[in-house]
Amino acid sequence: MDDQRVRGELPPLWNYGHETHDMIATKTLGFWLYMLSDALLFAGLFAAYGVLDHSMNAAGGPTEAQIVHPVAAFWQTIAVVTSVFCYSLATVALKHGYRQLVVLGILAAMLLGAVFIALEIADFADLYAHGATPQVSGFLSAYFVLIATHGLHMAFGLLWLFVMLIQVIRLGLTAPVVAQLLNLRLFWQFQSAVWVCVYVFVYLKGAI
Amino acid sequence: MFPHLQGPYSFLFGRFTLDAIPYANPIIQFAFAFSAVAALLIVVPVLYYKKIPYLFREWLTTVDHKKIGIMYIILGLVMMFRGFVDGMMIRTQQVMADGPNSAGHLEATHGYLPPSHFDQIYSSHGTLMIIFAATPILTGLGNIIVPLQIGARDMAFPTMNAISLWLTAVGAMLVMASLFIGDFSTAGWVGLIPLTELDFSPSTGVDYWMWAIQISSVGTTLNAINVIATIVAMRAPGMRWDRLPIFTWTTLSTSIIGLTSFPILGVALALLGADRYLGTHFYTAGHGGDLMLYTNLFWIWGHPEVYFLVLPAFGILSEVVPAFSEKPLFGYITMVAATFAIAGISWLVWLHHFFTMGAGPKVNSFFSVATMVVGIPTGVKVFNWLFTLYRGRITFATPMLWACGGLFLLLIGGLTGMMLAIPAINYTVHNSVFVIAHFHCMVLLIVYAAFAAVSFWFPKVFGFSLDERSGKYFFWTFALGTILVFTAMFGLGFMGETRRLDYLYNTKWFPALVIEEVGIGFYTLSCVFFFYMLYVSIRDRAKNIASSDPWGTARTLEWLTHSPVPFYNFAVTPQVSSRDELTYRYLNNAAATAPAHYEAIHMPKNTPVPIIIGAFAFGFGFGLTWRIWWLTGLSLLGIIAVVIYRSFNRDDGYHLSAETMAELESRPPLGVIAESQFLSRSDPHHLIPAKVH
Numbered sequence: 001m002d003d004q005r006v007r008g009e010l011p012p013l014w015n016y017g018h019e020t021h022d023m024i025a026t027k028t029l030g031f032w033l034y035m036l037s038d039a040l041l042f043a044g045l046f047a048a049y050g051v052l053d054h055s056m057n058a059a060g061g062p063t064e065a066q067i068v069h070p071v072a073a074f075w076q077t078i079a080v081v082t083s084v085f086c087y088s089l090a091t092v093a094l095k096h097g098y099r100q101l102v103v104l105g106i107l108a109a110m111l112l113g114a115v116f117i118a119l120e121i122a123d124f125a126d127l128y129a130h131g132a133t134p135q136v137s138g139f140l141s142a143y144f145v146l147i148a149t150h151g152l153h154m155a156f157g158l159l160w161l162f163v164m165l166i167q168v169i170r171l172g173l174t175a176p177v178v179a180q181l182l183n184l185r186l187f188w189q190f191q192s193a194v195w196v197c198v199y200v201f202v203y204l205k206g207a208i
Numbered sequence: 209m210f211p212h213l214q215g216p217y218s219f220l221f222g223r224f225t226l227d228a229i230p231y232a233n234p235i236i237q238f239a240f241a242f243s244a245v246a247a248l249l250i251v252v253p254v255l256y257y258k259k260i261p262y263l264f265r266e267w268l269t270t271v272d273h274k275k276i277g278i279m280y281i282i283l284g285l286v287m288m289f290r291g292f293v294d295g296m297m298i299r300t301q302q303v304m305a306d307g308p309n310s311a312g313h314l315e316a317t318h319g320y321l322p323p324s325h326f327d328q329i330y331s332s333h334g335t336l337m338i339i340f341a342a343t344p345i346l347t348g349l350g351n352i353i354v355p356l357q358i359g360a361r362d363m364a365f366p367t368m369n370a371i372s373l374w375l376t377a378v379g380a381m382l383v384m385a386s387l388f389i390g391d392f393s394t395a396g397w398v399g400l401i402p403l404t405e406l407d408f409s410p411s412t413g414v415d416y417w418m419w420a421i422q423i424s425s426v427g428t429t430l431n432a433i434n435v436i437a438t439i440v441a442m443r444a445p446g447m448r449w450d451r452l453p454i455f456t457w458t459t460l461s462t463s464i465i466g467l468t469s470f471p472i473l474g475v476a477l478a479l480l481g482a483d484r485y486l487g488t489h490f491y492t493a494g495h496g497g498d499l500m501l502y503t504n505l506f507w508i509w510g511h512p513e514v515y516f517l518v519l520p521a522f523g524i525l526s527e528v529v530p531a532f533s534e535k536p537l538f539g540y541i542t543m544v545a546a547t548f549a550i551a552g553i554s555w556l557v558w559l560h561h562f563f564t565m566g567a568g569p570k571v572n573s574f575f576s577v578a579t580m581v582v583g584i585p586t587g588v589k590v591f592n593w594l595f596t597l598y599r600g601r602i603t604f605a606t607p608m609l610w611a612c613g614g615l616f617l618l619l620i621g622g623l624t625g626m627m628l629a630i631p632a633i634n635y636t637v638h639n640s641v642f643v644i645a646h647f648h649c650m651v652l653l654i655v656y657a658a659f660a661a662v663s664f665w666f667p668k669v670f671g672f673s674l675d676e677r678s679g680k681y682f683f684w685t686f687a688l689g690t691i692l693v694f695t696a697m698f699g700l701g702f703m704g705e706t707r708r709l710d711y712l713y714n715t716k717w718f719p720a721l722v723i724e725e726v727g728i729g730f731y732t733l734s735c736v737f738f739f740y741m742l743y744v745s746i747r748d749r750a751k752n753i754a755s756s757d758p759w760g761t762a763r764t765l766e767w768l769t770h771s772p773v774p775f776y777n778f779a780v781t782p783q784v785s786s787r788d789e790l791t792y793r794y795l796n797n798a799a800a801t802a803p804a805h806y807e808a809i810h811m812p813k814n815t816p817v818p819i820i821i822g823a824f825a826f827g828f829g830f831g832l833t834w835r836i837w838w839l840t841g842l843s844l845l846g847i848i849a850v851v852i853y854r855s856f857n858r859d860d861g862y863h864l865s866a867e868t869m870a871e872l873e874s875r876p877p878l879g880v881i882a883e884s885q886f887l888s889r890s891d892p893h894h895l896i897p898a899k900v901h
Contacts, residue, residue, distance in 0.1 A: 013801055014782060016781075026365075026441045033436055036468065040472060041471040058496055135487045137489055137496040139496055170856075176858045
């Protein structure tokens with residue numbers, strides 16, 4: 001019963017020099033966890049879409065095959081993927097400390113992200129012009145809310161890209177700025193991954 | 209395009225008119241008078257003693273995990289009191305409105321509450337107790353205890369921690385606002401669909417309910433991120449995974465559940481919001497909506513939420529039982545495994561809340577078996593606690609009484625849960641008060657554990673112990689109330705009483721209803737003893753000053769530092785060598801060994817950002833509820849602006865020099881002056897050590 005008593009010298013009781021921890025690593029871990037909750041949010045929306053993607057839920061309104069345009073959405077895919085690519089180039093520049101190239105990469109990512117959102121708005125406007133609004137049926141509600149939620153994430157990402165652009169220019173590549181740039185990379189890549197899921201489960205599946 | 213709203217609408221005030229204030233209702237008048245007096249009792253002394261700067265500087269802008277935890281627990285206790293008053297009103301209505309000859313008072317035909325008012329009360333009772341009482345109390349405990357148990361200076365993200373608190377408080381404030389401005393949801397805390405749709409609930413009640421939960425659940429999700437990051441990244445050197453105290457393990461598993469389940473609730477409510485605000489058809493009865501989509505999404509969150517609450521309660525029992533048995537916890541590894549088994553299975557059982565949906569025997573069988581499987585890890589836990597008690601040197605201090613009471617409730621609630629897991633039985637008792645009695649046993653287990661935790665860790669946090677004698681009165685009256693109310697309720701369930709009845713047609717239920725009312729009387733008495741306990745403890749605090757280990761038998765790291773815990777937690781980060789670190793130090797005569805010298809430390813700085821975000825979040829929720837679009841828009845812009853401003857002006861805190869630390873530590877800590885009442889009774893050297901790891 002006495003096996004916890006140490007014979008001889010006791011190991012140290014206090015640890016000195018433990019006062020610094022890796023701020024960027026902790027922030028990145030926290031942001032990964034946030035991305036997990038965001039993934040669950042999209043999981044819920046995809047589940048709702050899966051349930052409501054049924055001719056019964058179209059309630060006499062347009063069905064999936066009638067509203068999706070996989071070719072038009074393909075250009076959206078190209079826009080979001082190249083935007084992520086540009087941002088990745090910015091992170092490569094960040095690794096080497098080229099501030100101007102970081103700014104350039106962020107600008108290109110913003111431009112392509114804006115193209116994505118513009119294409120999406122055009123798509124929605126076209127559907128509205130044909131009377132296919134979210135108020136028509138349960139299916140259209142699910143379609144619009146799923147895609148608009150992703151669109152809102154993209155718009156938020158654009159705002160964040162803009163803020164980071166100003167911070168890189170004004171504050172330089174300080175540790176908090178770098179931590180945010182790395183988290184933004186995670187966020188931006190995640191949105192493109194979600195879009196790929198949207199493209200497959202909504203546009204491609206809908207067109208078949 | 210947007211749904212048509214009933215009633216007047218103005219740009220400036222949205223749907224709000226002065227008629228929305230129910231000033232003519234005597235019950236609301238009384239509630240308002242009571243709340244106003246309670247508020248004055250707090251505000252007047254604060255003003256009189258000129259404590260507003262102190263309050264702002266030390267509490268409202270704090271990022272200290274202990275103060276945030278204390279505020280979480282105070283919020284939870286206040287909301288629990290309001291939820292209890294709701295429960296008391298439900299019980300009193302039912303005992304008064306039994307049978308066709310029962311008298312009607314005020315505006316009611318039977319009893320004293322008209323149906324719509326009664327419906328609001330059971331809805332707010334459930335919402336308050338689950339979301340705004342149990343959740344904040346357990347979150348607060350995790351906030352206080354987890355960083356101390358792992359030897360951290362603070363949470364991983366101190367500012368975000370404060371934001372979580374204020375978002376939770378905003379949700380609670382919205383529910384409180386619904387009491388005096390407008391009304392609350394009448395659709396139950398689960399939001400029965402399609403009753404929550406705009407066509408059937410045209411008032412702002414459902415909106416209050418929806419946005420209160422939505423905003424506070426953002427806070428809970430952020431807190432879950434914070435706790436996981438803290439436990440993963442902030443552990444003291446030597447605090448290996450196999451040395452993590454069980455309460456920290458359960459808080460970790462509960463945070464994983466919270467992180468992954470609350471987004472689903474967010475989706476369920478956001479889609480309901482789309483239906484109510486944009487006129488979509490997710491859950492409508494026509495136009496291709498799907499009612500059961502809501503019910504499924506809600507319970508995909510709702511069942512993990514049950515384990516989100518119960519796992520920290522299990523963690524508390526796992527800390528309290530060994531401390532008062534003077535033995536190490538039996539079966540540490542199996543306890544951790546059982547915790548994660550329960551957390552995992554929690555995702556596979558949601559459908560047992562509505563076996564009557566008609567999903568068919570195959571689906572029901574799967575969820576029935578999955579539900580029964582939960583009993584295995586839970587049984588492992590119960591036997592672990594029993595084997596810890598077995599041949600232990602048991603002291604029935606107040607925390608131990610609460611823990612033992614919790615064990616009995618777990619047994620009763622668990623076994624009736626096993627009954628309900630069988631679809632055939634479930635069809636018979638579905639929506640009866642038998643189910644209510646079952647889940648109240650489970651949530652009361654959580655309450656018992658929470659009170660065990662409050663009395664157990666109170667001396668650590670405040671530096672003086674709670675009064676034992678009045679604490680025991682509190683426990684026994686509370687326990688008697690529990691027994692009377694819920695034994696009778698199990699019986700009423702078998703006799704066929706369904707839930708949420710404002711009028712009861714069967715006069716044969718009357719004796720049981722009276723027993724329930726007597727039980728409520730004991731609960732009320734226990735509230736009196738609770739406040740008496742606080743009064744006596746604060747009055748006699750000089751006599752009850754706590755040492756760093758006031759119970760004399762505690763085992764884990766948090767008892768190593770001073771009581772009350774200084775704002776920097778540990779002057780020097782401890783080097784952990786054992787699972788039960790304090791016991792290990794006692795056994796090696798090192799428990800009282802202070803660090804030989806001090807080093808400079810780094811602390812996060814207080815900031816008003818969290819409470820400003822909270823204020824904007826309240827404007828956001830209130831604006832959405834009353835559809836005051838300018839307020840909603842401005843609040844949202846305000847939140848975004850504050851976050852962006854903060855990201856530019858990042859303040860990384862301040863340093864305390866080695867000299868300051870030495871000076872702070874040289875002041876005699878309160879606990880050295882007096883030993884606690886228990887310390888003299890047990891010789892710490894006879895503590896049974898945990899195995900070496």
